[in-house]
Amino acid sequence: MNAAIRPIRKAVFPVAGLGTRFLPATKAVPKEMLTVVDRPVLQHVVDEARAAGIEHFIFVTGRNKAVIEDHFDNQFELEATLASRNKTKELEALARDLPAAGQTSFTRQQAPLGLGHAVWCAREIVGNEPFALLLPDMIHHGRTSCLADMIAAYNKHGGNLVAVAPVPEDQTHQYGIVGVKDAKADVSTITGMVEKPKPGTAPSNLHITGRYILQPDIFSLLEKQERGAGGEIQLTDSMIRLMQDGKQPFHAVRFNGTIYDCGSKLGFLTANVALALEREELAGDFKREVQRLLDGA
Structure with a gap:
C-alpha cells in the first residue's frame, strides 16, 4: 500500500430506517434484525466488514433500535444458561460473532433526513x-x-470508491448510476454519477450497490448539502460535488457476486432460500421441501 494512503479502519452502518415495507413485522423488531436463515441481515453485513479487516463498527441508529446494541454485546443470562447445558458449540458461535470491547460505537439520527x-x-x-x-x-x-x-482497490488507487454492478437498461431509472471510462473493467475511473436518471439518459447500466469507501472531506459537504430527492439529504449529491472538485479520484469497483436487496420482500425471501441451500446441514431437506411446494403449486 502507498504510504500516503491512510488505511480503512472504520465502517459506518446506517440502521435508523423504519422498515415500513416489512410492517407489521418491523413494528417492534428493527428491519436489520430480521433473519436470513439464522443470522440477522445486519450480522451478514458486519461479517463482510470483519472479513475485510475493519476494526471499528459504527452504527447510526434511531428509535426502537436498542436491540441492535444488545445484539453486539454480551448476554450473560443466555451464556450462563448455555454453559450450564453444555451447549459448547452455541457458546463458541456467540463468541466468534462478538466484537471486542471498544470496537463498536452507536450514535443517533434523531430525524429521518436521508x-x-x-x-x-x-x-x-x-x-x-x-x-x-x-x-x-x-x-x-x-x-x-x-x-x-x-x-484492495483503495490501497492501489486511494481516493473514493463505490461498488457497482450491472442492471437491465430498462431498470436504470430505479438506481443511482455511474458512468465509467471502462464499463468492463473490474476497477475503473468514474466519469459521472446520477441518482435515478430519467429512462434513456443513464450514463451506463452500472448501479451503486450500497458499498462505499469515502474520504472525510464528505462530511463538510454533507453539512451544507441542501435537501434533494424525497426532501432528504442525499449522499449522492455530496459525492457528485466532491468528484467535481477534481481533487480526489473516484473509482467504481465492479462486484461480480450476487446481491440480495433485503429491503424488499422478494430480495429478503430470495436471500433466505439461496443461503439456506448453501448450508450443508439444511440443503438436502430444504430442497426437498421447496420442491414439494412447487410440485403442489
Whole structure:
C-alpha cells in the first residue's frame, strides 16, 4: 500500500430506517434484525466488514433500535444458561460473532433526513480519516468479501470508491448510476454519477450497490448539502460535488457476486432460500421441501 494512503479502519452502518415495507413485522423488531436463515441481515453485513479487516463498527441508529446494541454485546443470562447445558458449540458461535470491547460505537439520527444525514451523524466518531460505508439492507454474496475487494482497490488507487454492478437498461431509472471510462473493467475511473436518471439518459447500466469507501472531506459537504430527492439529504449529491472538485479520484469497483436487496420482500425471501441451500446441514431437506411446494403449486 502507498504510504500516503491512510488505511480503512472504520465502517459506518446506517440502521435508523423504519422498515415500513416489512410492517407489521418491523413494528417492534428493527428491519436489520430480521433473519436470513439464522443470522440477522445486519450480522451478514458486519461479517463482510470483519472479513475485510475493519476494526471499528459504527452504527447510526434511531428509535426502537436498542436491540441492535444488545445484539453486539454480551448476554450473560443466555451464556450462563448455555454453559450450564453444555451447549459448547452455541457458546463458541456467540463468541466468534462478538466484537471486542471498544470496537463498536452507536450514535443517533434523531430525524429521518436521508442517507447523507445518517453518514454525517457519524462524523465525530469517524474523525479525520477515510472510512467504509455499508448499507445493511444489501447482502453482497460472493467468493470474496465485496468490501475486501474494494479495500484492495483503495490501497492501489486511494481516493473514493463505490461498488457497482450491472442492471437491465430498462431498470436504470430505479438506481443511482455511474458512468465509467471502462464499463468492463473490474476497477475503473468514474466519469459521472446520477441518482435515478430519467429512462434513456443513464450514463451506463452500472448501479451503486450500497458499498462505499469515502474520504472525510464528505462530511463538510454533507453539512451544507441542501435537501434533494424525497426532501432528504442525499449522499449522492455530496459525492457528485466532491468528484467535481477534481481533487480526489473516484473509482467504481465492479462486484461480480450476487446481491440480495433485503429491503424488499422478494430480495429478503430470495436471500433466505439461496443461503439456506448453501448450508450443508439444511440443503438436502430444504430442497426437498421447496420442491414439494412447487410440485403442489
